[in-house]
Amino acid sequence: MKRTAGAVTVECVRGDITAQGDVDAVVNAANARLEPGGGVAGAIHRAAGPGLAEEARPLGPIDPGEAVITGGHELPNRFVIHALGPVYGQDRPEAELLSRLYRNALALAEENGAVSVAFPAISTGIFGYPIEEAADVALRTLRDAAEGLRTVRLVRFVLFSEQDLDAHERALAETF
Numbered sequence: 408m409k410r411t412a413g414a415v416t417v418e419c420v421r422g423d424i425t426a427q428g429d430v431d432a433v434v435n436a437a438n439a440r441l442e443p444g445g446g447v448a449g450a451i452h453r454a455a456g457p458g459l460a461e462e463a464r465p466l467g468p469i470d471p472g473e474a475v476i477t478g479g480h481e482l483p484n485r486f487v488i489h490a491l492g493p494v495y496g497q498d499r500p501e502a503e504l505l506s507r508l509y510r511n512a513l514a515l516a517e518e519n520g521a522v523s524v525a526f527p528a529i530s531t532g533i534f535g536y537p538i539e540e541a542a543d544v545a546l547r548t549l550r551d552a553a554e555g556l557r558t559v560r561l562v563r564f565v566l567f568s569e570q571d572l573d574a575h576e577r578a579l580a581e582t583f
């Protein structure tokens with residue numbers, strides 16, 4: 408499913424964040440130390456090879472809501488944007504921190520001239536953020552940021568399950 412806001416296209420697809428060969432930047436649901444872990448971070452570091460952790464580690468630790476950028480190494484993307492989501496019920500206020508993360512990740516994409524960016528559903532795995540709430544925060548933040556984007560023309564949400572895809576498609580339809 409796709410929607411446009413001015414010059415920006417937003418789409419939701421089911422898939423794997425490590426298999427988005429047509430986008431400039433993929434966003435990693437990182438941990439504070441920017442090290443390989445489980446979930447998205449495990450998959451991204453496995454696909455990118457050890458060079459990714461070597462480049463990323465000295466840029467950490469980062470706080471919830473923050474993001475840093477590295478090269479894509481063996482991934483098919485120019486950049487990886489490592490973003491730390493809030494742990495639901497612990498890093499408060501969650502919605503503000505998650506929204507800040509999306510703004511920071513988009514700002515890094517713009518500073519580096521990325522035209523297309525793919526996000527996983529950050530914080531909704533190990534960090535426990537309810538999927539509907541997180542989808543709402545992500546899409547609203549994007550709607551508010553869309554007008555100010557100068558290089559980014561495609562934002563893709565890559566969801567692992569049909570249920571997560573449904574939640575994002577509902578939020579996309581309501582917001583855009």
Ligand code: ADP
Nearest residue numbers: 423424436446447450529530531532533534567
């Ligand atoms: P967090 O620690 O921020 O909660 P996780 O990596 O645990 O991040 O999970 C975030 C979301 O990404 C979850 O919905 C999970 O199902 C999904 N996910 C896990 N692996 C992948 C992948 N390879 N591609 C896309 N989404 C993934």
